[in-house]
Amino acid sequence: MVSLHSISSTAACPQCGTAGSRVHSRYERTIADVAFGRRCLVLKLLVRKWLCPLASCSQCIFAERFPELVQRYARMTDRLIEALQVVGVTTNGADAAQIVSSLGMPTTAKTIIRRVLQLALPTEGTVHVAGIDEWAWKKGSHYGTILVDLEQRRMATRGAPHAQQVADRFHLQQNLVEALKRFFQRNAHVLKTTTRTLSGQMLPLPTSKVARHIDQASQRYHATRIMLHQLVWELFHAGHPEEEIARLDRSAPCNECFSSLARRRENPSPDKGPEGFY
Ligand SMILES: [Zn+2]
Numbered sequence: 001m002v003s004l005h006s007i008s009s010t011a012a013c014p015q016c017g018t019a020g021s022r023v024h025s026r027y028e029r030t031i032a033d034v035a036f037g038r039r040c041l042v043l044k045l046l047v048r049k050w051l052c053p054l055a056s057c058s059q060c061i062f063a064e065r066f067p068e069l070v071q072r073y074a075r076m077t078d079r080l081i082e083a084l085q086v087v088g089v090t091t092n093g094a095d096a097a098q099i100v101s102s103l104g105m106p107t108t109a110k111t112i113i114r115r116v117l118q119l120a121l122p123t124e125g126t127v128h129v130a131g132i133d134e135w136a137w138k139k140g141s142h143y144g145t146i147l148v149d150l151e152q153r154r155m156a157t158r159g160a161p162h163a164q165q166v167a168d169r170f171h172l173q174q175n176l177v178e179a180l181k182r183f184f185q186r187n188a189h190v191l192k193t194t195t196r197t198l199s200g201q202m203l204p205l206p207t208s209k210v211a212r213h214i215d216q217a218s219q220r221y222h223a224t225r226i227m228l229h230q231l232v233w234e235l236f237h238a239g240h241p242e243e244e245i246a247r248l249d250r251s252a253p254c255n256e257c258f259s260s261l262a263r264r265r266e267n268p269s270p271d272k273g274p275e276g277f278y
Helices: 079-092 091-103 111-119 169-188 188-199 210-238 243-252 256-266
Strands: 002-005 020-037 038-052 061-063 129-136 140-149
Touching: 079 091, 079 111, 079 256, 091 111, 169 188, 169 210, 188 210, 210 243
Parallel strands: 002 038
Antiparallel strands: 020 038, 038 061, 129 140
């Protein structure tokens, strides 16, 4: 711990700029500073309150400031904040907190992130080469689009100020196709029954290429769901965490994760966990 105080005999009023020479009172501030030889350093800063000599000034009493050391109301010196930001932007909150703490400046990931977010964004120049990228907040339901400055390799917010986001034909058609496919697969038996009832006959429907395709897709979907069901129970009985199983359930059966797990199930690796799932 280091105690500090100013030796100046006057201080300028922040309101009117007049130098005051009469001290009103004193108080102490506790401020964290950068480490001294990997040791935590705390400053005890004695601050004087001054009387403004200008009678017409609205700031009768003011506290002296230390703009090159610490900002008003701050609990850290400027150089400590800068150190947290430098480490924070090059790693992440948790790692940065661990590194900085081990160097004698104890802090938390939340503090690192808060300090990094206070950094000013770099100024944007003219965008010469722009790229457009899209992603799904929720597939088939909510999409987002960003404009990227490909030269600076960062997101551009001023590249096309008058641009309007519109839905593109390809994704609309793709979503419609997938939604219809899921609907007909789920309701295949209802459609069959309804068609037979309306046609007044209980004979089997004439098999067309499209109908066969829907039937086969439905059977594949059903078989995959059965496999998934069995796999989930096997994982559960093998003692795998329910969170892992829940993630599998959400993503299966139509993606590569399920296929990958199924392959591992058929070819378990002796170096991995029980039954070779992990
Ligand atoms: Zn004043």
